[in-house]
Amino acid sequence: MMRHKINLKFNIYFNSSWGQKLYIVGSIAELGKWNPDLACPMNCQSNGLWTLEIEIAKEGIECFEYKYLVKTENKTLNEEWHKNHFYEIENGYSQIELIDRWYNRPPNLPFYSTAFSKSLFVNPQEDKYKKLACKNKIIFQVYAPLIQGDQTLALLGNNEYLGQWNIDKALTFYKHKSSCWCIELDAHKMNAANEYKLLIVNKKDKSLVRWETYDNRTIYINIGNTEKNVAVYELQFNQDNTNWKCAGLAIPVFSLRSKNSFGIGDFADLKLMVDWAAKTNQKVLQILPINDTTMTHTWGDSYPYNAISIYALHPLYLSLQKMGSLHKQQRKDFYLQAQKDLNQLKIADYEKVDHIKWMFFKEIFEQNGSSDCATKEYKAFFEHNKEWLLPYAAYSFLREHFQTCDYKQWGKFACYNKELIQKICSPKSGIFSQEHYPQIQMYFYIQYHLHKQLSETRDHAHKNNIVLKGDIPIGVSKTSIEAWTDPRYFNMQVSVGAPPDDFSVFGQNWGFPSYNWDVMEKDNYAWWKKRFGKMSDYFDAYRIDHILGFFRIWEIDAKSVQGLQAWFNPALPLSRDEIELKGLTFDKDELTPKINNCALYELFGGQRDEVAFKFLDEINVNTYILKEKYNTQQKINAEIDKDSKDSEDSEEAKTTM
Numbered sequence: 152m153m154r155h156k157i158n159l160k161f162n163i164y165f166n167s168s169w170g171q172k173l174y175i176v177g178s179i180a181e182l183g184k185w186n187p188d189l190a191c192p193m194n195c196q197s198n199g200l201w202t203l204e205i206e207i208a209k210e211g212i213e214c215f216e217y218k219y220l221v222k223t224e225n226k227t228l229n230e231e232w233h234k235n236h237f238y239e240i241e242n243g244y245s246q247i248e249l250i251d252r253w254y255n256r257p258p259n260l261p262f263y264s265t266a267f268s269k270s271l272f273v274n275p276q277e278d279k280y281k282k283l284a285c286k287n288k289i290i291f292q293v294y295a296p297l298i299q300g301d302q303t304l305a306l307l308g309n310n311e312y313l314g315q316w317n318i319d320k321a322l323t324f325y326k327h328k329s330s331c332w333c334i335e336l337d338a339h340k341m342n343a344a345n346e347y348k349l350l351i352v353n354k355k356d357k358s359l360v361r362w363e364t365y366d367n368r369t370i371y372i373n374i375g376n377t378e379k380n381v382a383v384y385e386l387q388f389n390q391d392n393t394n395w396k397c398a399g400l401a402i403p404v405f406s407l408r409s410k411n412s413f414g415i416g417d418f419a420d421l422k423l424m425v426d427w428a429a430k431t432n433q434k435v436l437q438i439l440p441i442n443d444t445t446m447t448h449t450w451g452d453s454y455p456y457n458a459i460s461i462y463a464l465h466p467l468y469l470s471l472q473k474m475g476s477l478h479k480q481q482r483k484d485f486y487l488q489a490q491k492d493l494n495q496l497k498i499a500d501y502e503k504v505d506h507i508k509w510m511f512f513k514e515i516f517e518q519n520g521s522s523d524c525a526t527k528e529y530k531a532f533f534e535h536n537k538e539w540l541l542p543y544a545a546y547s548f549l550r551e552h553f554q555t556c557d558y559k560q561w562g563k564f565a566c567y568n569k570e571l572i573q574k575i576c577s578p579k580s581g582i583f584s585q586e587h588y589p590q591i592q593m594y595f596y597i598q599y600h601l602h603k604q605l606s607e608t609r610d611h612a613h614k615n616n617i618v619l620k621g622d623i624p625i626g627v628s629k630t631s632i633e634a635w636t637d638p639r640y641f642n643m644q645v646s647v648g649a650p651p652d653d654f655s656v657f658g659q660n661w662g663f664p665s666y667n668w669d670v671m672e673k674d675n676y677a678w679w680k681k682r683f684g685k686m687s688d689y690f691d692a693y694r695i696d697h698i699l700g701f702f703r704i705w706e707i708d709a710k711s712v713q714g715l716q717a718w719f720n721p722a723l724p725l726s727r728d729e730i731e732l733k734g735l736t737f738d739k740d741e742l743t744p745k746i747n748n749c750a751l752y753e754l755f756g757g758q759r760d761e762v763a764f765k766f767l768d769e770i771n772v773n774t775y776i777l778k779e780k781y782n783t784q785q786k787i788n789a790e791i792d793k794d795s796k797d798s799e800d801s802e803e804a805k806t807t808m
Contacts (some may be wrong), residue, residue, distance in 0.1 A: 155209040157240065164197045170223050173201045177217030177235075183209050187227055190220055205488025214239045219253060232256045234263070234294075237328070238383060246380035252387065262296035262395075266618045267328040271397070272433060273616060274300035275353075280325040282288075287374050287383055288607050290504070293349060295388035296330040297395065299615060302334040303354050308347035309367075312340040318359055321352060338382070341372050349388055363389045399620075400428065403455070404468055405499065411472050413506035414493030416547035418604040419470035422611050429615040437620040437694065438614065441465055441605075445547070445554040446630065448509075451604065453501045456624040456696065457662065458547070459556065459631045463541040463681045464601040467504060474600050475519050486511060493576035494773040516593045524596060532599050539685075544594035545572045546632045548587065557630075558635045567636045567672065605689050618730065621681070621690035624783075625700035626663025639670050640678055645706040647715040649697075657806075658714020659667060660707050710783035747773045 165173055174185045174188035182205075183189030193201040221228045231254035238249060257263065277360040295304050305321035307314045314320035325331035346367045350361040370384070402424070407416025409423055409571045421438070429434050434543070442458035455465075471490075477483050489507050493500065523529055533540065549564055550556045559565050571582075579590045612619045626647055627633050634641055640662040649659040671678060686693050695701075707717040730737045751759045766773040766787070781787050784805075791804050 155245075156206050156246070157209050158246050159205050159207060159238075160246075160248045161203045161217075161251065162249065163253060164199050165201055165219070165221075165253050167195070167253055170219050171228065172223065174222050175213055176220060177525075178213045179207060179212060180405065181205050182215070182217050187220060188224075189226075192321040199685050209240060209655045212240055219251070232392055233754050236385065241381070244381050248382045250382065250384045252288060252385055254733060257294075257387075259296065261755075263330050264691065265329075265687070265715065267296060270525075270618045271292075271616055273294070273298050273613065274326075276542075280327050280333060281335070281338065284551075285337045285339070287338040289336045289338050289341070289370070289372070290381060290403060291324070291334050291336070291384045291386060292327075292383060293332045293334075293386045293388055294330050295332055295349075295351070297388075298332070301354055302351050302360055304334075305352045306334060306347055307348050307350060307358070308345050310342050310345060312337075313345060313347055318352065320351070320664050321350065321355075321357060323339065323352070325563065338372050338374055341370075343372055345370050347370065349386070351388075356747045361390065364391055365389045386565065391779075398434050399618075400430075401437040403439040404437075405453075405455075409496070410494075410495055411470065411509065412503055413471055413490050413497050414496070415501075417468050418468040418601070419473055419607050421605075422608045423767055425608065425612045425617050425619075428617050434492055435618045435620055435692070438622065440469055440624055444628075445505075446550070446628070448502065448505050450501050454503070455622075457628050458624065459538070459628055460543050461627060461631075461633055462536070462685050463543045463598055464605060466512065466597050466601065468605075469508070469512075469597065469600055470604055471508065471515075473571055473604055474511075477511075477514060482514060484728055487784060501686035512593065512597055516589075516596050520589070520592065520596050523599070528603075529596075529599050532602055533595060536598070536602075540595055541576045542567070542597060542632050542636050543574045543598070544591045546635060547594045548591050550577065552592075555628045558630060567638075577727065602688075605732065609689050618691045619689065621686050621693040623686060623693050623695045625695065625697050625704075626661060626665075628660065629664050637678065640667055641665070642667055642706075644709050646709060646711075647700065647704050647719065648706050648707050650714060650717065650719075655714070658705070658707075658713045660712060660716065665704055665706050708783075710785050712784040712788055716784075743776070745774055745776050747768070747775070751775070793803070 162174055163173070165590040167173060173193045173195070174187075175193060176185060178185060182191060193203040195201055211521075214237060216237045218231045220237050233252055234250070236254075237341070238247065261267070286803075287751050291306070293304060297302060297713055302326040304447060305317065306324070307316055307321045309316065314322060316451070320662055324334045327333040328633060346369055348367050350482035351364045352358060353360060368386075381633050385784055404417065404421055407420035409416075409420045412420055421436075422595075424436060428434075438553055439466055440455040440458060442455075443460050443463040444452045444455060444457050445466070446452055446459060446490045453594065467486055486507070493504060493507070546558070549558070549561050553561050555561075560569075564571065575582055575587075576591050609619055627641075629641075634643070643664045645665050646660050648661045649655070651658040692721075703719050703721055705717050705774065706712065706720045711717070727737045748759070750762060755762045761789050763769075763775060766778060766781045768778050769775050781790060
């Protein structure tokens with residue numbers, strides 16, 4: 152059988168240094184299948200032009216991608232920014248010439264993000280890319296991210312075919328890929344030398360938005376043979392940095408309210424918030440963290456930054472209405488009345504919302520779980536997310552079984568064992584009673600519905616050109632699933648927080664462990680990449696709280712409660728010699744915590760003697776230190792909690808001590 156061959160010629164201008172050589176690597180076998188060791192060397196012509204000609208078989212290839220590398224002595228010195236070059240193969244063309252440019256990281260990089268390409272600058276009715284049928288054609292691929300949904304890229308030139316510089320006759324491009332615009336031109340209708348320029352026009356009436364900056368471009372046409380061929384020119388739309396701005400709002404999901412809310416806001420309410428943002432011409436909708444924080448089913452779980460999972464969404468953000476309707480009218484009426492009562496409260500009752508929603512989850516799962524979990528959509532969700540779903544469901548089940556989120560108290564499950572957890576999550580497991588699997592599956596089922604509802608809200612935001620912006624806490628709970636499954640990543644001997652400032656004179660202790668960055672580096676920060684990847688399932692932008700933690704963090708001794716006895720990590724400390732070299736006497740005793748009678752009286756008044764007798768040892772006349780059994784903030788707090796009946800007095804005593 153005769154195989155059809157295509158001749159490809161790659162061209163790129165690149166100024167290399169002595170000893171450097173340009174290579175090309177790509178997705179097809181002829182270009183090494185992305186293996187840098189199999190990359191094809193290019194030939195250097197005059198004036199910095201590098202070329203390569205190869206022949207490929209057309210069969211089985213519809214499109215291929217590639218990029219350029221700089222090597223010296225077979226070592227890769229530099230490669231292009233991550234956006235690959237591409238070409239889509241067409242029938243009937245045997246000669247393809249690709250005229251590329253080197254991809255550097257663009258100065259307007261944020262505009263290449265999905266916030267712009269999938270949301271802000273998306274036209275819901277994109278024109279389809281039209282292929283031109285002619286013997287010899289020119290294809291322009293132009294990267295221009297700053298084009299809004301009601302605008303398009305266009306081309307004008309100095310001859311009749313290119314519009315004679317008349318904007319009404321401008322040739323318009325088609326949005327082909329993210330930030331990439333394409334147009335195909337008949338080479339036979341162009342002059343030997345053509346001047347042209349790119350511009351942005353409004354789709355509706357072709358009115359001018361802006362010309363590209365800099366001088367006119369020139370393209371030379373040389374149709375040297377009768378074979379059908381294509382020349383592909385890759386360009387960048389030139390414009391001065393545009394100070395694009397927009398308005399937006401930040402609001403927690405739990406603060407939203409609608410007639411369908413259930414005591415707090417949910418993902419269906421967030422969808423309504425998108426509508427309001429669109430009507431008021433806002434472009435960004437930012438929310439607080441929405442990961443699961445369930446530990447005790449009490450008010451303590453309401454803090455959104457203390458997540459038990461970096462993947463699982465919080466069940467309380469489910470819209471009960473969208474999950475389905477119960478068959479029994481009596482139960483319907485019960486939940487309708489509960490909804491009415493909760494929505495009338497002036498202050499959200501977290502514990503009651505949690506209690507009633509979990510009642511509903513169990514009932515709707517018992518009614519619809521079998522059928523919902525048999526659908527293709529559910530099975531696809533489970534397969535795609537099972538890496539984290541299994542540990543999450545097992546953790547949630549064990550938390551309820553042992554009545555604590557402290558996995559250290561889970562007996563043989565205290566140390567995470569992947570095989571054991573897989574058995575727990577198996578329908579045929581005999582580790583617990585045979586009836587336990589439906590409880591496990593219910594957690595899968597709840598996360599599936601959370602995924603469905605948030606994905607629907609995300610898609611609705613995209614259709615309305617609204618960016619959903621999420622929030623990532625820098626830390627995770629010390630009793631989280633991640634701390635249980637991947638303890639090597641965390642330093643449990645400290646907590647992280649913030650140093651004292653005007654906001655908090657005692658500093659802040661968030662209770663999260665710090666990270667073992669040296670361990671994370673060994674697997675190229677896979678944990679963080681997965682975390683960011685999961686966020687990108689639902690959000691086009693996100694805030695990191697707090698971003699400084701990637702560079703240095705305020706670490707607090709695990710025995711402390713406040714954020715005072717702490718240090719920055721990493722830090723460059725001063726040695727004793729360095730301190731004394733500057734003329735400062737270093738006296739360790741003076742830096743050891745102690746107190747005298749005057750200070751005791753000022754702090755405790757008439758209770759001075761009682762406090763001194765119970766908590767302090769006198770080491771010198773009028774000088775006291777804390778007794779060993781009370782020499783940490785946690786020990787003091789535990790003792791005060793044991794003796795005090797009044798919580799307000801208790802907190803005051805803790806702060807003073």
